[in-house]
Amino acid sequence: MSAFKDLVGSGADCSGGNSLNQFTKQLQQDRSLQQDRFGPLADREGSSGALLRSGRPILENDDIEEFLQAGGPGPSSRQQQRGMFDMRPMTRELDTMLPPMMGDQTWGNEFSRFEDAPQNHHRQISGPSQSWISEFAEAGPESLKELQGSPQNWANEFQAHQRVNEQQIIGHPNMELEDAFKRAQDQASWAAEFAKSSDPAAWASEFSNAEAESWINEFKEQEGLSVFGKDSQEALSQTAGMLLEAVAGSTNPKFQSSKFLGFMQQLRDQEVAIEGNKLVEQIGPAEAASSWAKEFGAGPVNKTSWEEDFNAQNSEAPREANGNSWSEEFSGQTRGDQNWAQEFQNGAQMPDRDWNQQFQQQQQQQQQQQARNMEWNQEFARNGMQQSSQAASEAAMETSDDMDDLYKSAWDYENTDFSEFSAGRALGARYEQYEFTSNNPYLAHSRPPAGVRNLTEAILVLEAQVQHEPDNAKAWYELGIRQQENENDVGAIAALRHAVRQDPGLVDSWIALAVSLTNESAREDAYDALEAWIMNSGKYASLAAEPTSASSDRHQHITNMYIAAARMATESDMDADVQVGLGVLFNISEEYNKAIDCFEAALSMRPQDYMLWNKLGATLANARYSDRAMEAYFQALEINPSYVRARYNLSISCIQMQQYREAAEHLLGALSVQMSNINAVLEESKGKGPVEESDLASMHNVQSGTVWETLKMVADGHLRRHDLAEACEKRDLDAFRGEFDF
Amino acid sequence: MSVDVAGFQSSAVFSEIKAGIDAADQAKKDAIAKKAKAVFQFDVKNSSGTVQTWTLNLKNDVGVAPAAPASKPDIVISISDKDFVDLAAGKLNGQKAFMGGKLKIKGNMMLATKLDAILKDLKPKSKL
Numbered sequence: 001m002s003a004f005k006d007l008v009g010s011g012a013d014c015s016g017g018n019s020l021n022q023f024t025k026q027l028q029q030d031r032s033l034q035q036d037r038f039g040p041l042a043d044r045e046g047s048s049g050a051l052l053r054s055g056r057p058i059l060e061n062d063d064i065e066e067f068l069q070a071g072g073p074g075p076s077s078r079q080q081q082r083g084m085f086d087m088r089p090m091t092r093e094l095d096t097m098l099p100p101m102m103g104d105q106t107w108g109n110e111f112s113r114f115e116d117a118p119q120n121h122h123r124q125i126s127g128p129s130q131s132w133i134s135e136f137a138e139a140g141p142e143s144l145k146e147l148q149g150s151p152q153n154w155a156n157e158f159q160a161h162q163r164v165n166e167q168q169i170i171g172h173p174n175m176e177l178e179d180a181f182k183r184a185q186d187q188a189s190w191a192a193e194f195a196k197s198s199d200p201a202a203w204a205s206e207f208s209n210a211e212a213e214s215w216i217n218e219f220k221e222q223e224g225l226s227v228f229g230k231d232s233q234e235a236l237s238q239t240a241g242m243l244l245e246a247v248a249g250s251t252n253p254k255f256q257s258s259k260f261l262g263f264m265q266q267l268r269d270q271e272v273a274i275e276g277n278k279l280v281e282q283i284g285p286a287e288a289a290s291s292w293a294k295e296f297g298a299g300p301v302n303k304t305s306w307e308e309d310f311n312a313q314n315s316e317a318p319r320e321a322n323g324n325s326w327s328e329e330f331s332g333q334t335r336g337d338q339n340w341a342q343e344f345q346n347g348a349q350m351p352d353r354d355w356n357q358q359f360q361q362q363q364q365q366q367q368q369q370q371a372r373n374m375e376w377n378q379e380f381a382r383n384g385m386q387q388s389s390q391a392a393s394e395a396a397m398e399t400s401d402d403m404d405d406l407y408k409s410a411w412d413y414e415n416t417d418f419s420e421f422s423a424g425r426a427l428g429a430r431y432e433q434y435e436f437t438s439n440n441p442y443l444a445h446s447r448p449p450a451g452v453r454n455l456t457e458a459i460l461v462l463e464a465q466v467q468h469e470p471d472n473a474k475a476w477y478e479l480g481i482r483q484q485e486n487e488n489d490v491g492a493i494a495a496l497r498h499a500v501r502q503d504p505g506l507v508d509s510w511i512a513l514a515v516s517l518t519n520e521s522a523r524e525d526a527y528d529a530l531e532a533w534i535m536n537s538g539k540y541a542s543l544a545a546e547p548t549s550a551s552s553d554r555h556q557h558i559t560n561m562y563i564a565a566a567r568m569a570t571e572s573d574m575d576a577d578v579q580v581g582l583g584v585l586f587n588i589s590e591e592y593n594k595a596i597d598c599f600e601a602a603l604s605m606r607p608q609d610y611m612l613w614n615k616l617g618a619t620l621a622n623a624r625y626s627d628r629a630m631e632a633y634f635q636a637l638e639i640n641p642s643y644v645r646a647r648y649n650l651s652i653s654c655i656q657m658q659q660y661r662e663a664a665e666h667l668l669g670a671l672s673v674q675m676s677n678i679n680a681v682l683e684e685s686k687g688k689g690p691v692e693e694s695d696l697a698s699m700h701n702v703q704s705g706t707v708w709e710t711l712k713m714v715a716d717g718h719l720r721r722h723d724l725a726e727a728c729e730k731r732d733l734d735a736f737r738g739e740f741d742f
Numbered sequence: 743m744s745v746d747v748a749g750f751q752s753s754a755v756f757s758e759i760k761a762g763i764d765a766a767d768q769a770k771k772d773a774i775a776k777k778a779k780a781v782f783q784f785d786v787k788n789s790s791g792t793v794q795t796w797t798l799n800l801k802n803d804v805g806v807a808p809a810a811p812a813s814k815p816d817i818v819i820s821i822s823d824k825d826f827v828d829l830a831a832g833k834l835n836g837q838k839a840f841m842g843g844k845l846k847i848k849g850n851m852m853l854a855t856k857l858d859a860i861l862k863d864l865k866p867k868s869k870l
Contacts, residue, residue, distance in 0.1 A: 427773075587870060615870045710866050712761060713757050713758055717745070717754040
């Protein structure tokens, strides 16, 4: 069940992905508009984004007005001016961005506490409640001299200048403001100061040069704790916290008071821990104060430090990406060549990005880091699965301890690997030995008839041929393909296995075999066939690497080979078979969107391959694009109207869309194609004599059992026509005539 | 035997499961039984408040029936008619349903997590 993994795991595919992460990102993105001007309008309520969010076009006038309101005259202006460089709103923003799970001890709070007590100098706060600002201050002593260590000072400095210029501003707000601004900046704007003081180095690089991981390490020392994410309980607690955070919005009282949630809370608060598959109560809750440090430490542990990430983003980030950068907006408003934002950018050699936004990005980065940590959890789940399956064999499982169950349900949900169940192999005689039609009229012919009129005839002719020449790999292959067309994967697998036994070099058989095996949920065998295709295709044989035994690695291993094979070709001489192989692989792994791309690519090379159109359709149906699936099936049927499998698949899509009557009609259409083919064959072979029941029964193998079973299901379960279901048992197509259109 | 019960949309789901089981040969049935090794009991409640029990036996005698199991089930799943249909159609996430109290479980909870994969395997699917 992929549900849990989808919910919290790090879904890498292009489909739904990680809903929790997306949800939390959504929450963050919502804030982004509030951050676009962290200055005056980013007030406590954070309503600055209202203007943008209202969808009203932002006119220049509005901007000016806004700016004037912020920086212009009036009793409140000074405070607002000061607010221009006041970090407080931003810290609050940060505060809201940080996961609530960290409670009072969030980084943001630490930061804002420091901000709220500006009289405390950085020396004082270099204690346990270390902030990045103080760290920064220590890191860049050169800039410190002039900047006095804290952004508060920059703000104050700026404020002082604004105060000086206030009178002028009152006089001619429109003109003077800009002027004042320039002057303030020319004289002592913090940006300029900073640009000068911080050597050639940028603010950001300064920041990062400063003992990249120092503050994380310092934290580690201060807290006397191992902060690194290897700590399994930590990660577990983190995950639990994230889960709780994501579901916090639920208003369902049952859910809120559910055991599961309680359990998650306990995990988060580290009141309990999981050791093996036992729950252990922790002696006293872990120190809350350490939580954010660990959180933080756990994030960037993967080689890259927070600062490095920060820097990397700086250097790479394209300008366009930055739709709501306040620096740009600001420069647009002031229309000055020398606005401080730009100055700041130039001085600090920062790309045109506001650092507010970068903070946000870091938050996302951190989230990604956290997501990386989730991998651990999956690992854990896998182990848990192993343990539990061991346990399952023991009677101990039967006595279901509540917590044990909860633990299992919690972690097994995350374990999507039910391959154990569906992996399987196509075992059994009928997959090995082809079951011939008992009364094949063509068996008597020494040579196949000149023209084959329909699918049934083709199958019978080929059956006769391979009975005469059992070592004819090509005929076996053809038979297998026709059985696929006839919606009979069991027959197809048997025939194709004969084909590859006779000639493993007939590589088309391997691909076809992989397709049928996939349809029969014989995953391991499908992998074998796909691997054999690579090994037997001279062109790609060199790509065949050491086979891996672990099934979890196997998919990746084989996929890598096919991707390597695909890369050997250029756009124009693309190998459609490689794309088909990849499409099958992605169907096995249920990465349907990737599979769709592969089949579409293959179709661009072979637009008349109706079986390829069907593969695309089936993949679309699996991905629940029922409409598009049906279009693809119709394409296939247009090329080959007697393509039974496409008709069968059409009915499956109809069932998915709950159009049961149409589903029945497509199934009946498929059956009537088969039936009329059979009749045609029988009539001819019997010299226009009457077709007996026994003759039809002998044609069992050229009918599709799957189609009949599905029709029975639709009649019984969906249409509630038990009489028709019984007719299906007897394979009586006539019972449906008159009532259904086929 | 039909698994259809009047007044229950879930009937269709069980019919699909039954079709899947009927279409499987003994080897496949054995494989299913070997993997699942459990008897599932479903207590489905429809809009008029009637509770109907279905049994999905994936243990000794693979099959589905609109009745309570002969022996003690390994898991009892209680769910509303509509939710079960949504669950089977993939519209409702099993885990969310469980966490939201829409799906109640008695017995070996781990088996519930396997149900998705089992249903997926048994229901007719689009063929490549």
